[in-house]
Amino acid sequence: MMLIPCPWCGDRLDAEFTCGGEAHIVRPDPATASDAEWADYLFMRKNPKGVHHERWFHAHGCRRWFHITRDTVNHRILAVYAITDSAPEAAG
Amino acid sequence: MAEHWQRQSPLTHLGLSAHDKNETSAASLVMAELRFLAKVTLRGRIPGESVRTALGVSLPGEPNTVMTGNNLSALWLGPDEWLIVGPPDAERAMTGQLAKALPGTAVVDVTEGRTTIRTRGPMVLDILAMGCPLDLHPRAFGPGRCAQSTLGRSPIILHQVDGAPLFDIHVERSQADYLWTWLETAGRPYGVAVEAVTAPPAWRRPAPRRYPGAFPPFAPSPSRQPTRGATVPARSVPSS
Numbered sequence: 001m002m003l004i005p006c007p008w009c010g011d012r013l014d015a016e017f018t019c020g021g022e023a024h025i026v027r028p029d030p031a032t033a034s035d036a037e038w039a040d041y042l043f044m045r046k047n048p049k050g051v052h053h054e055r056w057f058h059a060h061g062c063r064r065w066f067h068i069t070r071d072t073v074n075h076r077i078l079a080v081y082a083i084t085d086s087a088p089e090a091a092g
Numbered sequence: 093m094a095e096h097w098q099r100q101s102p103l104t105h106l107g108l109s110a111h112d113k114n115e116t117s118a119a120s121l122v123m124a125e126l127r128f129l130a131k132v133t134l135r136g137r138i139p140g141e142s143v144r145t146a147l148g149v150s151l152p153g154e155p156n157t158v159m160t161g162n163n164l165s166a167l168w169l170g171p172d173e174w175l176i177v178g179p180p181d182a183e184r185a186m187t188g189q190l191a192k193a194l195p196g197t198a199v200v201d202v203t204e205g206r207t208t209i210r211t212r213g214p215m216v217l218d219i220l221a222m223g224c225p226l227d228l229h230p231r232a233f234g235p236g237r238c239a240q241s242t243l244g245r246s247p248i249i250l251h252q253v254d255g256a257p258l259f260d261i262h263v264e265r266s267q268a269d270y271l272w273t274w275l276e277t278a279g280r281p282y283g284v285a286v287e288a289v290t291a292p293p294a295w296r297r298p299a300p301r302r303y304p305g306a307f308p309p310f311a312p313s314p315s316r317q318p319t320r321g322a323t324v325p326a327r328s329v330p331s332s
């Protein structure tokens with residue numbers, strides 16, 4: 001069990017959420033990207049042991065997307081920020 | 093266009109009215125169905141004042157809270173989304189008023205999408221806690237609060253109506269039978285009773301807005317009346 005801090009609803013059980021995976025993936029220009037760059041964009045994800053920026057969706061609550069920064073080793077949530085914001089510097 | 097239809101609650105087959113004479117004083121969980129409550133969703137950036145003028149209830153700005161007024165409840169569902177719940181058969185007039193007051197806003201009648209299970213009783217918090225991940229303890233929840241969550245894995249909109257405590261659970265039509273049975277099963281070891289609910293008081297359209305007392309309808313005062321033949325002084329051009 002894990003509590004996810006929704007910026008609107010506060011701490012809620014993880015079962016109310018859907019994880020949208022790694023955040024801040026930049027879409028390359030399909031006109032100029034090589035096959036390798038495009039494949040990297042589509043399929044390759046970081047999967048770090050440690051600090052990870054993720055997108056979450058409060059599916060059974062307010063139905064809003066937002067970002068969290070989570071330590072994948074101890075599940076500690078280091079930052080919560082808007083879906084339109086870039087990753088906080090301090091959290092890595 | 094169908095002007096008449098046979099409206100049916102998703103719990104009709106349970107024959108709840110046959111049980112609602114049961115003694116409720118000894119029960120730990122008392123359940124009732126509130127049938128056909130009017131439900132209208134609003135989406136957009138909406139000035140709360142315009143809804144108060146149109147319906148007689150304000151929109152809550154604080155997440156997961158409820159404002160009540162004119163026999164309506166306005167539930168916060170998201171930063172740009174609200175559910176307005178009213179007495180049966182008010183939905184058509186409500187959507188009409190809102191569509192007039194809020195052109196360009198999504199106003200949708202979702203009355204038929206859900207039914208409402210009202211729960212109360214000395215064990216209601218414990219029984220809801222068996223299947224709902226929300227913290228409903230009075231230190232975290234309370235009257236006038238609402239939340240979207242799950243109960244027995246079924247998506248619900250929960251509204252705590254009073255501190256008794258009494259909860260209204262707005263459940264999707266297709267899940268209503270499941271959720272009713274789930275609640276009955278969860279409460280059975282402690283005693284469950286079904287009660288009848290008197291129809292909620294009707295909603296009336298608010299009276300058309302009048303000018304507030306500070307601004308009486310405009311009537312030019314005699315002293316301000318332009319004098320016949322008076323010349324208008326030429327405006328001086330400010331030097332730059």
Ligand SMILES: [Zn+2]
Pocket residue numbers: 006007008009010058061062063064
């Ligand atoms: Zn939320």
